[in-house]
Amino acid sequence: MYCSSGTDRVSTRMLSYEMRNFKVYFAGQHIPDARWSDFIDLGQGYGKDSNHVFFMGQIMENVNPFSFQVMDNSYAKDHQYVFQHGRIVANLQSQNTQVSLNRSEACAMPIQPVTSMNSMYTPDVASNMLSYEIKDFKVFFNTQYVTDARWIDFTDLGQGYGKDSRHVFYMGQLMQNAHSFSFEVLKKGYAKDKNFVFHNGRIAEGLSPIAFNN
Structure with a gap:
């Protein structure tokens, strides 16, 4: 691991994503795997x-888009890993604490090996550290303001899930296909509503909510 220089930060700020003609581009190059309809720079x-x-x-491997956040100095994190320049540099779960990613602290963190893709999503542990909070008539997740959430009837459901009377959220991100009234959280990152079964905030294809109880 190395710590980014001022040159690194300047270069990344000069390069941005662009959505045009129903496609996503970066530095003028088309990104075929990116969905223009919900893409965020x-x-x-x-x-x-x-x-x-x-x-x-x-594409970054071993990353959960719902919980992914960009910090400073080209660092970023999701519910399990810390990244720099798009690569894993630390495992938050092995640290057993939330990490404040200022430059000096992040540079001091040891690099943790990734054993397998199967160990990536273990939301039971991570969600115990991260929760929703209502303050000043607003909803926050891990200190981040959840803009679409209604504070007046918001409920923290655990495991990164939360909902109000209109929407359902995972790791502070709106779940577009979830039905709030029928939504319930199960175990190991699973949840369901009247239409779908979800895992880590995404629709779990091939699973029926009628028969699925985890």
Whole structure:
């Protein structure tokens, strides 16, 4: 791991994502795997849609787009990993604490090996550290303001899920296909409503909500 220089930060700010003609581009290059309809340019070379996270136009592996946040100095994190320049540099769960990613602290963190893709999503542990909070008539998740959430009837459901009377959220991100009234959280990151089964905020294809109880 190395700490980014001022040159690194300047270069990433000069390069941004662009949506045109129903496509996503980075530095003028088309990104075929990016969904233009819900793509967000996060800055510092990062961008995401509901399926993937990108750094400099390339798909990042081992990352959850719902919980992904960009910090300073080209650092970013999701509910399990810390990234720099699009690569994993630390495992938050192994640290057993929330990490404040200023430059000096992040540079001091040890690099943690990734054993397998199967160990990536263990929201039971991560969600115990991250929760929703209502203050000043607003809803926050991990200190981030949740703009679409109604504070007056919001409920923290656990495991990163929350809902109000209109919407359902995972890791502070709006779940577009979830039905609030019938939504219920199960175990190990699973949840369901009258139409779908969800895992880590995404629709779990091939599973029926009628028969699925986890």
